[in-house]
Amino acid sequence: MADPELDAITVDGRALPPAEAKRYMLLNKPRGYVTTLSDPQGRPVVADLVERAVRLYPVGRLDWDVEGALLLTNDGPLTHRLLHPRYALPRVYEAQVEGKVAQSDLDRWRRGVTLDDGPAKPLNVELERAGPRESRVRLTFVEGRKHEVKRFCEALGHRVRALRRISFGPVALGALRPGQSRPLTAREVGALRAAVAAQPGQRRT
Numbered sequence: 501m502a503d504p505e506l507d508a509i510t511v512d513g514r515a516l517p518p519a520e521a522k523r524y525m526l527l528n529k530p531r532g533y534v535t536t537l538s539d540p541q542g543r544p545v546v547a548d549l550v551e552r553a554v555r556l557y558p559v560g561r562l563d564w565d566v567e568g569a570l571l572l573t574n575d576g577p578l579t580h581r582l583l584h585p586r587y588a589l590p591r592v593y594e595a596q597v598e599g600k601v602a603q604s605d606l607d608r609w610r611r612g613v614t615l616d617d618g619p620a621k622p623l624n625v626e627l628e629r630a631g632p633r634e635s636r637v638r639l640t641f642v643e644g645r646k647h648e649v650k651r652f653c654e655a656l657g658h659r660v661r662a663l664r665r666i667s668f669g670p671v672a673l674g675a676l677r678p679g680q681s682r683p684l685t686a687r688e689v690g691a692l693r694a695a696v697a698a699q700p701g702q703r704r705t
Contacts, residue, residue, distance in 0.1 A: 523554050527549055527681040528680050528681070533564060568663075583644060590642050592638065593666065597659065598661060599657065600630055600635055
């Protein structure tokens with residue numbers, strides 16, 4: 501076993517190049533961008549919105565029509581842990597949905613629904629605004645299943661008109677505007693690592 505940051509490693513007498521410095525970015529992904537580094541169809545990709553000095557990879561995905569908090573990093577082991585279901589990392593979304601959602605409806609939302617790929621139950625549900633034609637709901641999920649939030653709302657009779665992820669684990673979007681990005685602070689990187697440091701099956705408090 502060797503630590504490339506501490507040990508001198510040679511192959512056939514030649515030193516390996518130094519390990520690439522780890523970088524961690526938060527992007528407020530706008531609508532209309534694909535969460536990949538390149539797209540064969542020529543659509544705009546999130547890699548166009550961050551500096552290209554270091555190749556950074558998205559941590560998970562957001563649909564092309566969804567905006568909000570997207571982490572990018574070249575730290576592969578941390579990415580794997582952040583996306584692993586066993587760590588139950590919360591993702592918080594604001595959903596603009598069709599129709600009126602009343603406070604009395606929230607118990608039904610909290611009980612969850614069964615989708616075609618299994619049960620979907622949010623960790624938390626809050627009603628932010630209720631109108632006769634449109635409502636805004638804040639939902640917290642701990643999985644990254646495809647279209648999960650949209651399918652969940654539609655199963656309850658409310659089609660999603662707009663969706664925004666406002667936090668991923670301990671990292672919040674804050675005042676970052678669509679298309680803007682910033683490096684994570686040392687505290688945020690430490691919080692991400694701490695969030696996935698528990699052993700499988702342990703619940704964090």
